[in-house]
Every structure is written in structure tokens, then in C-alpha cells.
Amino acid sequence: MSKKLFIQTLGCAMNVRDSERMIAELTQKEGYELTNNEAEADLILINTCSVREKPVHKLFSEVGGFVKNKKEGAKIGVCGCTASHLGSEIFKKAPQVDFVLGARNVSKITQAIKTPKFISNDINHDESEFAFAEFRNSIYKSYINIMAGCDKKCAYCIVPHTRGDELSIPFEIIKNEVTKAVLSGAKEVFLLGQNVNNYGKRFSKEHRKMDFSDLLNELSLISGLKRIRFTSPHPLHMDDKFLETFTSNPVICKSMHMPLQSGSTQILKAMKRGYTKEWFLNRALKLRKMCSDVSISTDIIVAFPGESDEDFNETLEVMKELEFEQIFSFKYSKRPLTLAASMPNQIDELTASKRLKTLQDLYNSILDKISKKQDGKVFEVFFEELKENNQIAGRSDNNFLINVNGSEELLGCFKKVKINKTSRTTLYGEIQD
């Protein structure tokens, strides 16, 4: 009987891709088989996130649960961003953990499972050219890493301490990976990095000069590839060339993530974001003008140290002006190793909660307005996921989630859909003949 692997993934798309790689290495090189049941697993992996304090607490409660439920002799491995920055502290806090494997050390998973109390958490370990085995959760949509790490030092953010310095993956490797994914059925790829539009700044070996716009244009020529998405670009690097490429290349989906974080230039400066409110507005308004059907999503942090009511109001003003189609909003969370953790003017929890609620209420009213506006419109939808009640879900080019009545044979297909019902988060429609 084959050995069973249970894996839990917290955090962002990069972690999802890292988990796919660990599954690939373990199933293809070590004979494991995936299971959804931790109690029957021989190996339990948790791929952790450190970006806010909550998921770190979750790690230790989850490990406690695994210890209780696991079968005798089963191993527990802690991987990902929390493994990177806590390292051997994890063994001290949770002695039942068998190994600790940091975020940029995924290629060592086969070694980790065979070595007692293995630990590897070098945040600058270079695996940009490692030949990983292949496994993907979806055959229709593939995550493709284009870079590791991040060279920015945003004052609130732990990611540079968990994923190290920025390192771009050579073009030929990315191209091969996209081509392989397309040959196995993918029509859409999602390019991943913490600063994707800074692609090409540093490679581990000599590489021809290439920026993110060049990368997008070259990948868009791959035959059979219908859609390219990417996350996260940085507002600072949204130069005219990038906006023009984004607008003019039909393979690039018209959905842009523009992480604002704050609408106050003073707070942006304290956050070390490198741009002002005016620059952000200039880029977003230019994009809306160049590309009328673009949808823009953003990330916002409320209650960063020193954020006054006026600063917070500026964030609300930017939201009203730009009417983002999607917002991911967070209360500031104090993280170890970051500059902001030692800032004196931390904001109390009650104020933070109130601000988050105000922001989310405003967002909901914007979203209701945006959703209603889509009624009667026709979108080209790529169907990706079967739902209950004979529904199937897909995304428009500009990333609206759209459900229609339909079954399995629509998976992986593009169809024109006319919207006939809207809700805050989902549009519903009918396929047009």
C-alpha cells in the first residue's frame, strides 16, 4: 500500500504553488498518494503563512490537532513562511514536529522527510533553476512562479524576512513551464511574484535584458494560451510601458491588482511604499482611461502606526474616487523583524476595528453599485469550477465571478454569457448561443 500525504495550505498563491511542488516531489519521487484525511496520513504537512499574527497562532493550534488525530508513526512537517522566520523555535514550541522547511527550501522536501529533526530555512536559498516534478491542482489554470523574494522593505511586512531577496526566474524556464501547462490543458496562467512588474532586475546567472512587459509579450505568443493573469504588481513600477502593454495585449486579462495600502501620502511614506497618493491616483486614473473595461483590485491596511482620522479619511476618499472592483482589507498586524513593530504610535484595537468596519461598509456600497451595473452585459467566461445545484462558475476576462446553469462539459470552455441577476460577490447569467 502506498504511503499517504495530507497537506494543509495557508497563505497566498505562492504557498499554493509551493504546496503543488511538494506534492509533485513526494508523489512522483517518493511514492506518496494524496489524502484528505489527516488520520490516515503517514506524512502531514502544513504550509504556513506569517503575514499577519493570526495565521501564526493557527499553525500551533493546527499542529496540536494533528498530534491528537494522527496515526502512530506519522510524521509532521512545518513548511512555508512561518518555518522560514521561526526556524528551530518551532521544535521548542511543538516538539512533536519532525521537520521544518522554510519557504525557499521546497526542493529539499524529499531530504526533509528522511532526516530526523531536519531544518532548512535559508531565506536566500536559490532554487530558481531546480527541476521540480509536476503536479497541478487544476488542469485549466496554472500558477507559474516568475520570481522569488522581495527587495522592498515595506515597514509592516514580514515577507522579505521569509522569502528573502528578489530573484527572477530565467525566461526559458518560465516559457517551458507555461508551454508544458498549456500542452496539458491549461488555457490560463497566473504569473506569481511579490513584485512581478520588477521582473528582470536580478537573475542568478547571466540573462538577456528583459522586463515584465517583455515577459508578458513573449509569453502571450505561446500557442494555445488564451489568458495571462499576474499578481502582485507594485504601483511604484507601473510605468507607461507597462500600462500600454497591459492595455494593448489581448491575451493579458484586464484585471489589475494595485495594492494601495493607504491613501495618505504621509502614511505611505512611513510604510516605505515608495509612492504618493498622487502617483497612485495618476496611475489608476490613467489605466481606467486607457482601458475602459479594466477592473482594479487593491489591498488596504487600516490602523498602521500613526494613522490619524484624517489619514484614514484620505484612504476612504481614494476608494470613492477609484471605486475598486475588489478590496482585500486588513487591520494592521504587528510583525516581528519589521520596522513598524517598534514604531511608538501603535493604534488601539477598538479604533482599528471601527476603521475596518467603516472601510468595509463603504466597499460594500461601492460593490453593490458595480454589480448592478453589470446586469444585461455580455462577458466571455472561462469555466473553471463545478458548483452545487447544477451551477458552474467561471471568470470574465476582467475577473468577475460568474455562475450559470450547466454541467461538467463546460469545464475548461469559453462561452459568452449574458448577465441576468447580480449579487454583491457573484453575477449570474445565461450562455448565449
Ligand code: SAH
Ligand atoms: N507584495 C504584495 C503584498 C504581499 S502581502 C504587495 O506589495 O502588495 C499581501 C497583503 O497583506 C499586503 O498587500 C498587505 O495589504 C497585507 N499585509 C502585509 N503585512 C501586513 C501586516 N503586518 N498587517 C496587516 N496586513 C498586512
Ligand code: SF4
Ligand atoms: Fe511585503 Fe512590500 Fe514586498 Fe509586498 S512589496 S511583499 S508588501 S515588502
Ligand code: F3S
Ligand atoms: Fe504568502 Fe503569507 Fe508568505 S502571504 S508570501 S504565505 S507570509
